[in-house]
Amino acid sequence: MKKRLSCSVGMAVLLAVTFTLGGTARAAEAPILKELKGAEKARVAKLIEGARKEGNFSWATNLAPVKAAKEMEKAFKKLYGLPKVKFRFANRRSGTLIKRFEQEIKANKLSVDVVVLAAASWLHSMKRRGNLMKYVSPEDKHYSLAEKANMNGDGYWVSDAQINTMAVNRDLAGNVKLTSWYDLLKPEFKGKVLVGDARPSETYTLWYKGLRERLPKSYFQKLSASGAGVMARGSAQRRSLMAGEYWLGTTIMARHNWIAKKAGVKMDPIYPKEGVVALPIGSVIMAKAKNPNMAKLFVDYWRSVRGHHMLLNYNPLNSGRPLPPHKDEKINKLILAKDGIAPPIDKINVIPTDWSKVTPADVKKWKAEFIEVFGSGTKK
Amino acid sequence: MSSVSKSELEARGDGASPVASASTPGGRFFNSENSLKLGSLGLLTILAILPVSVFLYSAFVTHPEAGDSIFTFTNFTKNFSTSEVFDASLNTLIIALGTSIFSCLTGVSLAWFHARTDMPFRRPLEALTLIPFFLSSFLGAVAWWALAAPRTGILNRWMIDLFGLSAPPFNIYSMTGIVMVMALFYTPYMYLFTIGSLNRMDPALEESARVCGTGVLRTALRVTIPLSTPAMLSGAVIIFVVSMGVFGVPSLLGPIARISTLSTIIYTKMEEYPLDIGGAAALGSVLMVFTALGLYIQRKIIAPRSYVTVTGKGYRPSRVSLGPWKYVALAINCFYVLLAVILPLGALLLASFNRAWLGGFRWSQLSIYNWAYVLFEYEYAIQATKNSLILGLVGGFITVVLCTFLAMVILRGRNKRLSGAVDYLSTLPIGVPGLIMGMAFLITWIKTPLYGFPMLLLMMAYMTRYLPYGLRTISSVLQSLSSELEESARICGSSFVATIKKITVPLLRPGIFAAYLMLFIMFIRELPVSVLLATEDSAPMAVALYILQENEALGVVAAFALVQTALLLLGTIVFRKLGSMEELSV
Numbered sequence A: 001m002k003k004r005l006s007c008s009v010g011m012a013v014l015l016a017v018t019f020t021l022g023g024t025a026r027a028a029e030a031p032i033l034k035e036l037k038g039a040e041k042a043r044v045a046k047l048i049e050g051a052r053k054e055g056n057f058s059w060a061t062n063l064a065p066v067k068a069a070k071e072m073e074k075a076f077k078k079l080y081g082l083p084k085v086k087f088r089f090a091n092r093r094s095g096t097l098i099k100r101f102e103q104e105i106k107a108n109k110l111s112v113d114v115v116v117l118a119a120a121s122w123l124h125s126m127k128r129r130g131n132l133m134k135y136v137s138p139e140d141k142h143y144s145l146a147e148k149a150n151m152n153g154d155g156y157w158v159s160d161a162q163i164n165t166m167a168v169n170r171d172l173a174g175n176v177k178l179t180s181w182y183d184l185l186k187p188e189f190k191g192k193v194l195v196g197d198a199r200p201s202e203t204y205t206l207w208y209k210g211l212r213e214r215l216p217k218s219y220f221q222k223l224s225a226s227g228a229g230v231m232a233r234g235s236a237q238r239r240s241l242m243a244g245e246y247w248l249g250t251t252i253m254a255r256h257n258w259i260a261k262k263a264g265v266k267m268d269p270i271y272p273k274e275g276v277v278a279l280p281i282g283s284v285i286m287a288k289a290k291n292p293n294m295a296k297l298f299v300d301y302w303r304s305v306r307g308h309h310m311l312l313n314y315n316p317l318n319s320g321r322p323l324p325p326h327k328d329e330k331i332n333k334l335i336l337a338k339d340g341i342a343p344p345i346d347k348i349n350v351i352p353t354d355w356s357k358v359t360p361a362d363v364k365k366w367k368a369e370f371i372e373v374f375g376s377g378t379k380k
Numbered sequence B: 001m002s003s004v005s006k007s008e009l010e011a012r013g014d015g016a017s018p019v020a021s022a023s024t025p026g027g028r029f030f031n032s033e034n035s036l037k038l039g040s041l042g043l044l045t046i047l048a049i050l051p052v053s054v055f056l057y058s059a060f061v062t063h064p065e066a067g068d069s070i071f072t073f074t075n076f077t078k079n080f081s082t083s084e085v086f087d088a089s090l091n092t093l094i095i096a097l098g099t100s101i102f103s104c105l106t107g108v109s110l111a112w113f114h115a116r117t118d119m120p121f122r123r124p125l126e127a128l129t130l131i132p133f134f135l136s137s138f139l140g141a142v143a144w145w146a147l148a149a150p151r152t153g154i155l156n157r158w159m160i161d162l163f164g165l166s167a168p169p170f171n172i173y174s175m176t177g178i179v180m181v182m183a184l185f186y187t188p189y190m191y192l193f194t195i196g197s198l199n200r201m202d203p204a205l206e207e208s209a210r211v212c213g214t215g216v217l218r219t220a221l222r223v224t225i226p227l228s229t230p231a232m233l234s235g236a237v238i239i240f241v242v243s244m245g246v247f248g249v250p251s252l253l254g255p256i257a258r259i260s261t262l263s264t265i266i267y268t269k270m271e272e273y274p275l276d277i278g279g280a281a282a283l284g285s286v287l288m289v290f291t292a293l294g295l296y297i298q299r300k301i302i303a304p305r306s307y308v309t310v311t312g313k314g315y316r317p318s319r320v321s322l323g324p325w326k327y328v329a330l331a332i333n334c335f336y337v338l339l340a341v342i343l344p345l346g347a348l349l350l351a352s353f354n355r356a357w358l359g360g361f362r363w364s365q366l367s368i369y370n371w372a373y374v375l376f377e378y379e380y381a382i383q384a385t386k387n388s389l390i391l392g393l394v395g396g397f398i399t400v401v402l403c404t405f406l407a408m409v410i411l412r413g414r415n416k417r418l419s420g421a422v423d424y425l426s427t428l429p430i431g432v433p434g435l436i437m438g439m440a441f442l443i444t445w446i447k448t449p450l451y452g453f454p455m456l457l458l459m460m461a462y463m464t465r466y467l468p469y470g471l472r473t474i475s476s477v478l479q480s481l482s483s484e485l486e487e488s489a490r491i492c493g494s495s496f497v498a499t500i501k502k503i504t505v506p507l508l509r510p511g512i513f514a515a516y517l518m519l520f521i522m523f524i525r526e527l528p529v530s531v532l533l534a535t536e537d538s539a540p541m542a543v544a545l546y547i548l549q550e551n552e553a554l555g556v557v558a559a560f561a562l563v564q565t566a567l568l569l570l571g572t573i574v575f576r577k578l579g580s581m582e583e584l585s586v
Helices: A003-030 A030-037 A036-056 A067-082 A094-106 A120-128 A138-142 A144-146 A180-183 A203-212 A217-225 A236-244 A254-262 A294-305 A307-316 A327-335 A360-374 B006-012 B018-023 B025-029 B032-058 B073-080 B083-116 B122-133 B137-148 B153-165 B175-199 B201-212 B216-227 B227-244 B248-253 B262-271 B277-302 B325-352 B367-377 B383-410 B417-433 B434-445 B454-479 B484-491 B496-525 B528-533 B541-551 B554-578
Strands: A055-061 A086-091 A114-117 A158-161 A164-170 A193-196 A229-233 A248-252 A269-270 A279-288
Touching: A030 A036, A030 B032, A036 A055, A036 A294, A055 A094, A055 A294, A055 B201, A067 A294, A067 A307, A094 A114, A094 B262, A094 B434, A120 A279, A138 A158, A144 A158, A144 B032, A158 A307, A164 A236, A164 A254, A164 B006, A180 A217, A193 A203, A193 A236, A203 A217, A203 A248, A203 A279, A203 A360, A229 A236, A236 A248, A236 A254, A236 B175, A236 B541, A236 B554, A248 A254, A254 A269, A254 B122, A269 B383, A279 A294, A279 B383, A294 A307, A307 A327, A360 B496, B032 B277, B032 B383, B032 B417, B032 B454, B032 B496, B073 B277, B083 B122, B083 B175, B083 B216, B083 B227, B083 B262, B083 B325, B122 B325, B122 B496, B122 B554, B137 B153, B137 B175, B137 B248, B137 B325, B137 B554, B153 B325, B175 B227, B175 B248, B175 B325, B175 B454, B175 B496, B201 B216, B216 B227, B227 B262, B227 B277, B227 B417, B227 B454, B248 B262, B262 B277, B262 B434, B262 B454, B277 B417, B277 B434, B325 B496, B325 B554, B367 B554, B383 B417, B383 B454, B383 B496, B383 B541, B383 B554, B417 B454, B434 B454, B454 B496, B454 B528, B484 B496, B496 B554, B528 B541
Parallel strands: A055 A086, A055 A114, A193 A229, A193 A248
Antiparallel strands: A114 A279, A158 A279, A164 A248, A164 A269
16 A cells, blocks of 8 residues: 555656656747846746646737737747647727626636737726736836836836827828828818717727817817818728728828728828827736736737737737837838838827826816817707 | 317316326426426526616616716716707617618518519519628618718719719718618518518408409508508517617718717717716617517507418418509619619629729729638638527527517417516517627626636527517517417317427418528627627627728628628528428518
């Protein structure tokens, strides 16, 4: 009996040693570790080991389409030597994701580890309620510009930017020079300007609020009087600009210009001299994430130059950190200060906003003003 | 035939062991008839009553950022006192009324042409009339945007070029545009609701009127249409309530004309943080009040009269001869097909073969990229199609079985109060807009193990949302069947189950298949609930289309929409073959 017991213990120890050594050996094989040294190498190796045990990872965003997410997954798995980790991904509008996660948090059934969203007020609320994990990634030090623009979240997140700005269909407007928001009031653009409808959208309300820091109410009244169209969804605005129904958009995100260009329409973003509103896109780890090791590694990757370059190739967004050139000229073109679809925020004049102080009451107030200026509920 | 007393019949239940089942009071109650009915009611409670109760409860609470929910009436007082909501309510009423009136007129007319008249080319036109049902009204709005946007719409450009007009003749960004698109795409609903009862109608009734010298139109208006009142009222109530809650069309076509509706306000409350679920539920409850009101009116109108058109007597199917008017009927049908099928699908087809949609088909943009992407590259396409088929086939089948039993409880039940209650409760989910239903479903089931099975959850949510459609379709056919047929079978000693199997189901078969097909199509198209509840592995086609819409150009969306339409068309053909539905349009 004693012999059998000691035999079993011996076997268990042997197995444990094998697995530990095997695990370390596999972690050592991860390409990322070859680039790292000292404490950082040990930290990442430990996270990789933990991630391997977790075996799963779930993330969600309103920004990366499925193709981008799949490519990121592939590249991440290769870089971190984690081929067997099962990824789950959801690409929905921010409101839809927030609804779901809020209910999951209440029911203590959170299904997501990492969320990447352009939803400033929700991120701040989540932080206040203790629903986010504090995690300072080694990449965070590069986000000083986002910090200056009050976009970061005190160690809970650093931000890239969702910039809804002016865009022009060059096929229709030609090479007309556009440098200021006031250019939209020129007589030749009468009835050809499209504005994002703030009534059903916090994003467009915040755009309006931000621009009002630099532009008077009378500017928007003139824009409305010149027959500006109001449209709710980003995808509908993109379709409308591509088809030539309107020539100029005012609330167009980088990815919509990119989709248009991909389809062969010359749609350029304009970053006017008065400035643009940059909504924070926070990459956050949930406090109750089931796979915290994987979550930390993924956030490291998302915030890295590699992650940004990867995303640029599939769905460009304005980076909150400066980006060095990439060997692929196509990607470099996207991040040029002039004519680039998604230049990092260090190359853009961003109107600073303290996002932590934007309250629902503010949103309501600015929305009411937008409705007053652009009208609502008219029966035609 | 031996005479059997009513009490004996009630006690008999399942004919397999009538003596045993009737031997004790418990056995008398728990026979197969009552068990099946109780099971249906239990399922109804789980599917409809629970989420609807959660929805109603939400209207009376607020959720502060920290702390528990607070019971309140402010969701009503705060929301119903604003001019924005007043304007939106008025717009919503106009849209819902316009949509219901136009789709009822068109749908009933087309169903009558196909079922009761000698209009030429009925067979091909039957299939074409149903095609708009395969597209969501939102996609219809996108297609009509490509056709009738003031500056870039194909039709506007064409008319300006052809007639030298100074201004575009059509403006899709208008109340008229919204109502037109919705009416076009809701007409097949009305068609499907009425075609079953018209097909099953004994032509002797019309022939009697004709023999007495009544004209064709008068016979239709005085005999045929009134006998289809239950089906028409069902359809009208459903279309009215559903079009009040539709979000996609007004959200796309409304803003330019500054038209907001209750659904767009509800969307804002549900999509913005902090979420105002209470406010959304309070506004949504208006739709539920309208549903209950519509149902009440429908029951009041129907109750005093009999709509039995199928009795134990045999009849020979025949059609009304329209004479030269048959060509007018044909022209009306062709005009509908032009507006609802050829033009929008044509626009989508053209867009799908242009790399970029520049407001019209351009040879310079000719490309098969969109199709190649959808068919071979899009990651979600195959998985989403599989998921949709499973949800449509399995979920549709279970719903149809449930609807059949519920229809029998409602129309054949001896307890009128219970029948009325079941009728109301099973119809109320229709008054909950999809966005809120998804949320109510999430809140109801998130704390249960069911949340770990997203496909099952989706199936249940679909069943809840579309139960009223299936029920109305089957009910309207059951209403036209005389209960004497079933009673005769029971008197002859047939059990409850055997009577259903041998008498009710065969007679109801067209209605059952029509309901199954309708549910199959609706399950595949469903978006607002799916987008909230579906995970990556369980995403159906509608979610795949939604993701494309956000991230790709119009051509890709158009190609995927056409694939979905083709799949649904194929499904319809298979259904018709399997159900031997040659005599029925669906």
